[in-house]
Amino acid sequence: MYHPRELYPSLGTGYRLGPPQPGTDSSFPPALAEGYRYPDLDPPKLDCFLSGIEAAPCTLGAAPPLLLPEPALTLPLGEVWPESGPLPSPPLSRRMFPACRVSVTGLDPEARYLFLLDVVPVDGARYRWQGRRWEPSGKAEPRLPDRVYIHPDSPATGAHWMRQPVSFHRVKLTNSTLDPHGHLILHSMHKYQPRIHLVRAAQLCSQHWGGVASFRFPETAFISVTAYQNPRITQLKIAANPFAKGFRENGRNCKRERDARVKRKLRGPEPGAAEAYGSGDAPSGPCDSTLGGDVRESDPEQAPAPREAAPAPAPPCGGSSAEAYLLHPAAFHGAPSHLPTRNPSFPEAPDSGRPAPYSAAFLELQPGPGGSGYPAAAPPAPFASHFLQGGPFPLAYPGPGAYLDVGSKPMY
């Protein structure tokens, strides 16, 4: 995890934000553009996927009015956070799973861009799992310093980003407010919204950012937890995450095997301990930085797993809910009442060769005009150019309690 100003101090401290572009496709919960300035280009379009539990492409919709608060804490240009002694041992963090993955079009193939991801609180409430659903339960903890994850391929050309979906599967979450490793810090039991930022460097060594576009996909909102609240979420993750293979039905770490081991332990030494574990169905091929490695599309056993993860007549889970795990299960995902069923609203993408996505089933959707927490039709967005001083990250979050807090914690 890095702070962009430390990595690329020459990129400058300010950037302009311009008018959002009108959206087109209303069949999906719209991705919301919070700011943009690409005067010489068609507006970029982002398609959102949940790796492993993948959504059909979601065309960029129109944006709400952009609210720009005063910048808060800033660092002098180019200042690097000092090293403060040795890093403490092992970071208590876990990867976000499934990972955010987006496709982008409309970039200048020659220009260079940075892809960033951050997570902002959705509201001011703390949540609690009430057996069937997540319900607000008290006031949220004070907001933590914002951190930004920079995609490791950054900066790269527009052609590079458009070549294939951009995966953020390496994003790590933690609830340690003192985390020195630069992981995204979240409060447990709070609702968050990931945002994708696309920053164009007009010239890598210039003193100005070439522009920035910021997107949020309502279907990726999640509630952070440190322990599973919903057992069906557990099953979904085990089924979909290759790292949890050992916990699957036939795995050595499944409940039946664990119970058997405990019994054998009580009786004496385990006789079959030296047997080989390999099953030969390990995912193949390298996991590059752009394509997520959490679920291999080429592995026929991996991708369809979520469909088989839960029994068909699933118990009600209270409609929509989502959990993202901090120290323990790193993920963001939901608990649809029809977990094993493909959502008909998301037809299989042509030529994808993948199972149709489950995304809609995992959405943390708020009741609202368009079925999501965001207006189906974007509000009018009068042009108003803004210029932020003090650093491009994070962008203002257009909601209650939004503020800009840059550099109050070391970023790596």
Add this chain to the structure above:
DNA sequence: TCCGCTCACACCTTTGAATGGA
């Protein structure tokens, strides 16, 4: 008592270096 968090654990995947053959 309940609930959430921390920690240790076993199991598994990922990754990159080392090796050998073409």
Add this chain to the structure above:
DNA sequence: ATCCATTCAAAGGTGTGAGCGG
């Protein structure tokens, strides 16, 4: 000398359960 495939070990990611504290 180069390229490619294979092997191997270390690093890292996973959920679970016990224990702890508020």
